[in-house]
Amino acid sequence: MLKIILKKVAEVTVVMLLISIFSFAIIELAPGDISSMYISADMSPEEQEMVMEKLGLNKSGTERYIEWLKEAVKGNWGYSISYKLPVADMLVKRLPSTLLLMGTSLIVSLAMSIPLGLIAGYKKNTWVDNAISGFAYFGMSIPSFYFGMLMIILFTAILHWLPSSGMHSFGVNTPWDTAKHMIMPVMTMALSSMASKVRYVRANTIGQLSEEYVLAAKAKGTSGMTILFRHVLKNTLLPIITIVGMNMASMVTGSFIIESLFGWPGIGSFAMEAIGKQDYPIIMAYIMMSGFILVMGNFIADILYSFADPRIKRGVDAANGK
């Protein structure tokens, strides 16, 4: 196990370094910088230079990257240029609300897509399957910002049932109030991520049902539904673990679109704002965090996989000379 971990750490280091170089370069290549917020045309060149120096923008991109990297390695993510506050603190403050939103939507989408996919696969090519698959196509095709707006129009503007924006009503701080604020963003998120999962589970179920062990289970007198849930379910879920592993990054990074649309005070909308202002310490921290979690998510999925599938566990053990 130690060997695997060391190898993984080396891999992750290289990947993170590359991510940081490329993303810093992209920010640099984008026209303009944050100084435009502080510099006006009627300032004298000396004043302008002073502002630039204060912002640290008088140095070249390479110099600033190396400085940033030196500090980042020590765990110091620097100060936001626009807020003048530590980047790490600001991100940590917004983390719980993003975790809440993304975690809930992941759970909702799994809880809906797995049974729907199983049943669609089991009832392949019947009206049940057509209805579920049609719904999945709908969820996949409709852009989430558009679906979100439709929800706002229906539930807020017409029916006045749900609040359209934010996490709390002003001056109210009850779980029920937060839950009401969450319904629409969670449903919007879940719909789009559910669609692909339903199709995955359906395809896997159809594949698994044609396996010989299903026939063997039938020959033991096991009923169709029992075969589906006792035998097929676990084998069908194995590939889903990989998808969930990749989704883990979004658990923490949030969603630009959904958070902005519903005014959710999470990391996604915060990063979106930082990009608008070209506040590079925030952008860099955000990118590094998403990159890291994406890589780790895949790693965690690999480990989960070996727990779920005994055949792979043996492979991993064998690789370690057990």
Add this chain to the structure above:
Amino acid sequence: MKNTLVDVKNLSVSYFTYAGEVQSVRGISFSVENGKTTALVGESGCGKSVTSKALMGLIEKPGKIKEGSSIQFGGREVLNFTEAEWQSFRGQECSMIFQDALVSLNPTMKIGRQIAENLENHNDGSLSAGQIRQRAIEMLELVGIPDPDACLEKYPHELSGGMRQRVMIATAMITNPSLLIADEPTTALDVTIQAQILELMKDLQKKLGMGIIMITHDLGVVADMADNIIVMYAGKIVESGKNEDIFYDPRHPYTWALMNSVPRLDLDNKEELVTIEGTIPDMIHPPKGCAFCSRCPYAMNVCAELIPEVTDLGDGHTVACWLNDPRADISGVPFRTGGAHHE
């Protein structure tokens, strides 16, 4: 016959595909006796596996058992079973083992669970979980698995091919069914293990007294084991009879060809393995005469035109071949030698 367990009458199974109706089984009749082994022999696609699936009610869309077919099991017509009746029948009265035990076992479920599942399905509440586990251990001992306790906790990939097939047999026999259908149970195994598994099945039959339907393409496998042999070709029974009759007095050119294609150790090893030339006919448009006609070295004009009647040669030995018609010119047809080395 007083001791009949299964009586199949005029069984026809067709698969309705886009290309047309594939007539996999075309009106076959046979019976299986209690405690005896009946072998269904024939090459791939002759309908032997479909026949066994029909017995278990496992024909799936687009397959369909046609009107006029009848399968009596212990005096009951199984083709009229409801789904619930099928579920209590499968595994309890009739069990089945498959060719490849690796794919027939669920890769992510422990062996113990898979063996116990059969008994759990047919448990009327009289057995506790502990008793079921005990039964599973007894069965594993019976099929010759060392350390059955540990085996229950293993996954299929942790066992060897022979062990897996033993597990399949233990699973099938835990409910003590009166019929065991074995669909090419030894094809995926190497020769020494094959012999062990066949020995085990004979042994279990002696102890537990179940009837066996053994499906195989290899006459060599059944020579030592089968009481009765049914040779199938293109969805029809071409010859059937007692083991001795089939081996010592085969009457159908297809049976001869099957026998000659069994590799023999007692002949000069430079001799090429005998193969049956040609392929089985298209089962969407079966030939109007004898299906074996195009591959038969002794085919006569009548063979291409008319389907041969089933001739009873006495003592349960039947054959469907025009060569057995008294009007046929059989000079030069090697009835005595069973077709071996006629050149």
